[in-house]
Amino acid sequence: MQTEPISKPVDDVELFHRVRSFLTREAELIDARKFDDWKELMTEDLEYKIPVRATRGENTHEDDFLDMHHVEDTKYRLEKRINRLNTEYSWSEQPPSRTRHLISNVQVGNREAEDEYAVKSNLLLYVSEGDDPDHKLLSGRRHDVIREVNGSLKLARRIIHLDNTTLPLDRISVFI
Amino acid sequence: MAASEQDKLRQQASSGALREKANEGTLPHNIFSSEAFFELEKEKIFQKAWILLGHESEIPDPGDYIVRYICDDNLIVTRDESGEIRVFFNECKHQGMKVCRTEMGNTSHFRCPYHGWTFANSGDLTGVPFKHETYDDESISDISLDEPRYDTYNGLIFANLDEDAESLEEYLGDFTFYLDFFVGRSPEGMEVNGPQRRIIDANWKLGSMNTMSDHYHSVTTHRSVSDIDLMEHDEEDAGIAAPRYHVQCDAGGLMMRENNFFKNHEMRDSIKQAFSEKQWDLVSGDKPMGGNGSMLPNVNMLAARVQVNEGESAPITYIRTYRPIGPDKTEVYTWHIVEKDAPEELKEKSRQGYEMAFGISGMIEQDDLGNWSSVTETGKGGATGNHDVRIDMHLNQEEASDWDNPGKAYKAPFSEVNMRYFYNWLFDYLEA
Numbered sequence: 270m271q272t273e274p275i276s277k278p279v280d281d282v283e284l285f286h287r288v289r290s291f292l293t294r295e296a297e298l299i300d301a302r303k304f305d306d307w308k309e310l311m312t313e314d315l316e317y318k319i320p321v322r323a324t325r326g327e328n329t330h331e332d333d334f335l336d337m338h339h340v341e342d343t344k345y346r347l348e349k350r351i352n353r354l355n356t357e358y359s360w361s362e363q364p365p366s367r368t369r370h371l372i373s374n375v376q377v378g379n380r381e382a383e384d385e386y387a388v389k390s391n392l393l394l395y396v397s398e399g400d401d402p403d404h405k406l407l408s409g410r411r412h413d414v415i416r417e418v419n420g421s422l423k424l425a426r427r428i429i430h431l432d433n434t435t436l437p438l439d440r441i442s443v444f445i
Numbered sequence: 446m447a448a449s450e451q452d453k454l455r456q457q458a459s460s461g462a463l464r465e466k467a468n469e470g471t472l473p474h475n476i477f478s479s480e481a482f483f484e485l486e487k488e489k490i491f492q493k494a495w496i497l498l499g500h501e502s503e504i505p506d507p508g509d510y511i512v513r514y515i516c517d518d519n520l521i522v523t524r525d526e527s528g529e530i531r532v533f534f535n536e537c538k539h540q541g542m543k544v545c546r547t548e549m550g551n552t553s554h555f556r557c558p559y560h561g562w563t564f565a566n567s568g569d570l571t572g573v574p575f576k577h578e579t580y581d582d583e584s585i586s587d588i589s590l591d592e593p594r595y596d597t598y599n600g601l602i603f604a605n606l607d608e609d610a611e612s613l614e615e616y617l618g619d620f621t622f623y624l625d626f627f628v629g630r631s632p633e634g635m636e637v638n639g640p641q642r643r644i645i646d647a648n649w650k651l652g653s654m655n656t657m658s659d660h661y662h663s664v665t666t667h668r669s670v671s672d673i674d675l676m677e678h679d680e681e682d683a684g685i686a687a688p689r690y691h692v693q694c695d696a697g698g699l700m701m702r703e704n705n706f707f708k709n710h711e712m713r714d715s716i717k718q719a720f721s722e723k724q725w726d727l728v729s730g731d732k733p734m735g736g737n738g739s740m741l742p743n744v745n746m747l748a749a750r751v752q753v754n755e756g757e758s759a760p761i762t763y764i765r766t767y768r769p770i771g772p773d774k775t776e777v778y779t780w781h782i783v784e785k786d787a788p789e790e791l792k793e794k795s796r797q798g799y800e801m802a803f804g805i806s807g808m809i810e811q812d813d814l815g816n817w818s819s820v821t822e823t824g825k826g827g828a829t830g831n832h833d834v835r836i837d838m839h840l841n842q843e844e845a846s847d848w849d850n851p852g853k854a855y856k857a858p859f860s861e862v863n864m865r866y867f868y869n870w871l872f873d874y875l876e877a
Contacts, residue, residue: 319806321641326550337638337781340806341797345755349673349801353808358668361811434548435776439645439814441806 272412272428275378275389288377288388288415291422296370299444304351307444308344312416312425317342319429319445334430339441350444361442368443369395372411384417385425392429394445396438407445408432450831451481458485464872467865470837477648478824483772490742490874491516495596495603495616495696497744497766498522500780501530502600502636508551508566514768514776515606520593521545522602525567526553530597532604533568533590544590555590564590599629601764618695619851620740625724627746627762631784632718637764638796639780641804647817648824649743649767649775650867655813656747656765657698657739658863660689661838666812675801675808677705677750677758686858689736690845694852696870698863699738699746701727701854706735706748710760711791712784727850741870743767751798759794763803773821779804836864 279285291310298307311317318341320334342350353359371393378387389412396405414426429445454475457463466472476482498513499522510523512535519535521544535543537557544555544564554571556563563572568589573579595604596613598621603613610616617624628635655662664685670676671685689702707728710716717725727734737747745765753759761781768776781799783792803810823829838861848854855862 321639324546324548326547335639337641337796338800339641339804341800343754346753346797346801349675350808352673353669353675356669356672358665358672359812360666360669361815435642435644436805438643438805439647439818440643440811442811 272430275376275387277379278376279379279386281377284386285375285377287422288386289375291415292372292375292388292390292413295424296372300368300370302365304354304444308347308351310422310424311344311347312418312423313344314425315342315344315347316426316428317347318427319431319441322431322434324434333434339431339436340445359442361440364399366443367397371395386415388413388415392445394443396443405438407436407438409445448481450475451479454479455481455485458482458872458875461872461876464869464876467836467868467872470840470861470865471833471835472868473830474820474824474826474832474834475830476824477650477821478772478830480772483648483769485875486871487516487769489877490871491769492606493610493874493877494742495605495610495613496742497740497764498532498595498602498604499640500600500635500637500764500782501597501602502634502785503549504530506551508553509549510545510552510566511549512545512547515604516769518606519543520604521555521590522595523566525565527567530595530602531566531568531592532595532602533564533592536591537562538564538570538588538590568592599625600635601628616696617740620695620697622721622724622851623692623694623697623699623701623738624740624746625720626728626735627748627764628782630716630719631712631786632715633784633786635782636785637780637782638799639804640778643777643805644770645775645777645814645818646773647775647814647821648772649769650871651817651820652745652765652767652775652777652813653739653741653743654864654867655817656737656745657867658691658700658861660700661859661861662813662816666816667809669812670802670809673808675752677709677752688856688858690734690848690854690856691860691862692738692848692850692852692854693863693866697738697740698866699736700863701734701736703732704735705733705750706760708733709750709758712760712787715784715786723850739867741867743769747803749802751802753794753798753801757794759791759798761795761798761802763799765803773818773825779810836861836868838862 319339321337325333372390374391376389392409394407409429409431412428415422416425496515499511503511504524507526521533521535525531537544539562542559544557561574565571570588593604689700692699739745748762750758751761765779781796783795842855845854845856
């Protein structure tokens with residue numbers, strides 16, 4: 270299954286460094302609100318999903334997800350969101366949230382396909398809004414597929430497993 | 446707000462003074478933030494009215510259960526071994542601990558982690574550790590989890606904490622005529638995905654008012670949606686200021702206008718089978734209607750078509766409910782609902798369209814939340830809490846003469862008439 274832990278991370282320092290740089294660059298573009306540039310790091314067949322987690326049984330943990338998503342984007346849908354943020358009327362992000370994506374525990378797995386790598390990472394997302402001294406915090410595990418496209422890396426798939434079931438947010442208006 | 450102010454508000458709510466004020470077109474702003482008013486609502490509305498807990502399709506098989514709330518009361522909704530839906534308070538009959546600490550699952554028994562009392566999913570106590578060393582047989586022979594009253598309508602599961610309340614059927618009245626447009630669109634029944642759950646810093650009433658009455662906010666709040674063409678538009682679409690019927694009918698209100706939801710619906714033939722002739726007439730023919738609304742006190746519904754992929758739209762419907770936690774704190778549950786007999790591909794596109802436009806990340810819904818939390822916050826002000834907010838748009842409008850369907854209707858592009866209906870309904874409970 271695509272969200273299972275990586276059993277044997279690749280032992281390739283150069284590849285690991287490229288992937289790590291890619292993830293850092295990508296997070297930085299979101300936090301700098303350069304969404305149009307960020308979008309360019311995605312493949313055309315992008316899947317970007319945040320399934321809804323539920324506390325379903327006494328003994329289950331990793332697979333407690335419903336047939337529902339907080340976000341289930343394709344490139345088209347992601348572009349719609351970015352276009353919306355570029356209008357004058359995206360009230361949920363006016364004034365803009367300040368986000369800080371902290372990406373850690375990166376592991377690069379074996380090739381999924383000829384030109385693709387399975388990449389896992391942990392996410393801690395800090396969100397500050399307006400003059401509110403309180404912050405919003407989300408944590409989760411990211412299951413990515415990163416693809417080689419003409420010598421560059423691009424994100425082809427991302428499934429984010431947030432640790433909350435009931436979200437401590439009134440809305441998701443930032444990119445997670 | 447000072448305690449005396451809160452008492453005053455509570456007294457005005459009970460005496461009919463606030464109803465009179467609402468009918469003249471204003472509300473005290475602190476109606477959205479007062480602790481005392483909130484306590485009154487919890488006691489007089491949420492312990493007396495029929496409250497939505499979930500949908501039958503969430504628990505299709507024997508043993509399936511979901512755990513839900515009415516304010517602070519925690520309830521287990523389960524399908525017992527005989528296939529019957531049952532609702533229990535999630536409270537051990539020994540010393541009151543929760544017997545279930547998950548959100549959903551499948552089990553034949555609930556075992557309290559405290560002392561091990563075990564209850565079957567019929568509610569009956571079936572196990573007591575050291576039974577013979579602890580209690581007289583007689584004192585624990587006929588014990589089961591307490592049950593509130595519960596009933597279902599077209600798959601929706603409701604409970605009522607008042608033993609003396611009217612039946613669900615009487616409560617809903619003729620609103621079912623309209624409710625079916627959202628939850629009764631297939632002879633095979635409907636199914637839900639979800640819920641998405643989240644906590645918002647807003648008073649619970651604002652969402653209900655908004656969805657049953659407030660089209661006016663769409664012009665500004667949801668302007669970005671038209672700028673990016675999120676929704677499917679018909680060539681005949683008369684635009685955002687097209688006249689609509691603001692309908693009031695027993696336990697609910699909605700806004701209906703000519704639109705493309707039923708006209709372009711992929712499941713039209715099957716939907717027709719599920720509706721009465723009169724229902725079908727309203728959503729077919731020359732001017733097919735569609736819309737959005739609220740069932741009182743706290744359930745919102747909307748049906749629309751979303752551009753889910755490039756050049757491709759899908760019909761979407763949501764059900765949303767509010768669990769009041771405090772005057773300024775509310776848990777929101779949202780479900781996507783779809784016809785059971787729809788092809789899998791359509792169900793998936795419909796769910797994706799819902800996720801794009803509504804729910805926690807929806808490009809429409811995310812712009813609503815800031816409004817509701819801001820109105821709640823300004824209601825806390827020592828000065829602004831005592832100001833009035835307006836609900837007086839089209840205050841003395843005549844009823845529409847051409848509405849030949851259950852309830853009353855008022856015709857205008859924008860109106861606050863359904864907000865006044867919402868508050869009259871609310872004060873029926875608060876004054877009782």
